[in-house]
Amino acid sequence: MKDSEFIAKIAPYAVEDMQRSRIAASLTIAQAALESAWGSSGLTVKANNLFGIKGSGPAGSVTMQTTEYVRGKAVQVPAAFRAYHNWGQSVADHSALITGGVSWNRGLYSRAIGTDGRTAAREIAAAGYATDPNYAAKLIRIMDDYNLYQYDEMKEDEEMSAEDKQRLLSLENELKEMRTLISGLSVSRDTLKTGVQEQGQSIKNIAERLVDIEGRAEMKVPAWAEPAVNAAVAAGLLDTPDGGSYDFYRLITVLYRAGLLVTE
Template identity: 50%
Template sequence: MKPLEFIARLAPIAVQDMRKYGVPASLTLAQAILESNWGTSGLTQKANNLFGIKGTGPAGSVTMQTTEYRGQTPYTTNAQFRKYNSWSESVADHTRLILNGTRDKPMRYHGVLWADYKTAATEIWKGGYATDPNYPKKLISLMEQNALHQYDVPSPEEEEGMKIEQLTAELQKTQEQVRQLNEQYASALKMLTEQSNTMKQMNSRLKDIESGKSAKVPSWAEPAIQAAQQAEVLNDPEGSFDFYRIMTVLHRVGVFNNESK
C-alpha cells in the first residue's frame, strides 16, 4: 500500500477518535505507520494489528517475532499479539490502551491526551509503550515528513464552533463573577449601614455620658428613683446611666426601704 493510500484510509478513523477522546490523530497515524510499516507488516496482514499491541484481541491472537531493547541493545523474541477484525477495531483498541493504561498504571499514557504532536510522541514513549530509545524521534520524523500534525487541527467549522463555545464559557464565567461582586457589594453596603447605625448610637450615648445627665429616667430605674424620693434621700431624679444603675442596686438590696422606716 502506498503511503498516501495508507494515510487516506486511516486518517478519518484517527481524527474521529481524536475528537471523541483526545488522542492526537498525528500520534495514531505515526504509530500505525511505524509499527505496521505502512500496513505491510506480517502482523498487520495476518491480524489487522496496526500498533503492535500484545495479548489477545477480539479475533484472537497470533505469535510473531519482535525486536525489543535492553537499554540501547536490541534483541529478538517471540510474542503473542492481538488479532482484530478490522483496522477500525485496531485503532479503537489503541485508544482504549491510551485512555485506560495498564492495571498497575491506569494513567501511564495520559500525557498524550490533547497534546501537540511532539509532546505526544515523547509521552507515549515515557509511558512505556516501546522500549526503543529512539522511538520519539522516529515518530516525530514521520509526523513532520508526512505533515501528520495537520490532522490535529480542527476544520474551519469546528474551529468556529470551538470559538463560540469558548466565548460562551467566558461570558458565563464573567456573569458569575459579576453576580458574586454584586453579592459582595450588597453585603458590604449592609455592613456599612449597620456600622453607621452603631456609630450613631455610640455618639448619642457618649453625648449623654459627657453631659452627665440622661434625657429621662429609664423605665428599669423608675422603682429605685421613686423609692429613693420616698425615703427623702433624693431630690433631683436626673442623672447619668451609671447613677441609675447604682440607685437600682441600692434599691434591690433594700437601702431605701430601711430609710423609709
C-alpha cells in the same frame, strides 16, 4: 502499500477516534506507520494489528514469532497477538491503552492526551511506551515529513451553522442533565428498566432531535458504539443504525451503558 495510501486509509479512523479519546490523530498515524512498517508487517496483513498489541481481540488472535529476552539473551518465541476485523478496531484498542494505562499505573500515558502531536510523542516516549531511545524523534520525523498535524485540526465548528451550534449546545445540556439523573438513581435496575419502558417515547423523542444535526456529520456506526446501537434496535428505539452523527452515537452509548436500552 504506498505511504500516501497508508495515511489515506488510517486517517479517517484516527480523526474519528481523536474526537472521542482526545489523542492527537498525528500521533496515532505516526505510531501506526512506525509499528506496522506502513501497513506491510505480517501482523498487520494477517490480523489488522497495527500496534503489536498481544492477547485476543475482536477477531480472535494470531500466533507470531516475537523477540523476548531470556537471561539477557534475545530469543525468538511464539506469542499470541490480537486480531481485528478492521484498522478502526486496532486504532480504538491502541487509544484504550493510552487512555487507560496499565494495571499498575492507569495514568501512565495521561500526559499524551489532549495535547499536540509533537508533545504527545515526547510524553509517550518518556512514559516508556518503547525502549528505543529515539522513539519520539522517529515519530516526530514522520509527522513532519507527511504534515500529519493537518489531521489534528478540528474544523467541525467552522462547518456548523449558528442554528446547528445552538442545537448541539442544547443537546449537550440535555446529556449533562441525563448523566446527573442517572448518577443519582438509587432504585433497583429492574425498577429502572420498568420506568424506562413506560417512558420509551421520551427517549425516542430525544433520539429524533438528533436527526436535525445528523446531516453535518453522517457516519457509519463506530465500532465502540455497535453494542449500544444493537441494543437500541432490539429495544425498538432505532430503525436505521447507519447514517447518524458522532453525537447521536455518543448519546445512544450513554443510554446503553446506563442500562436504559431494554427490550420489551
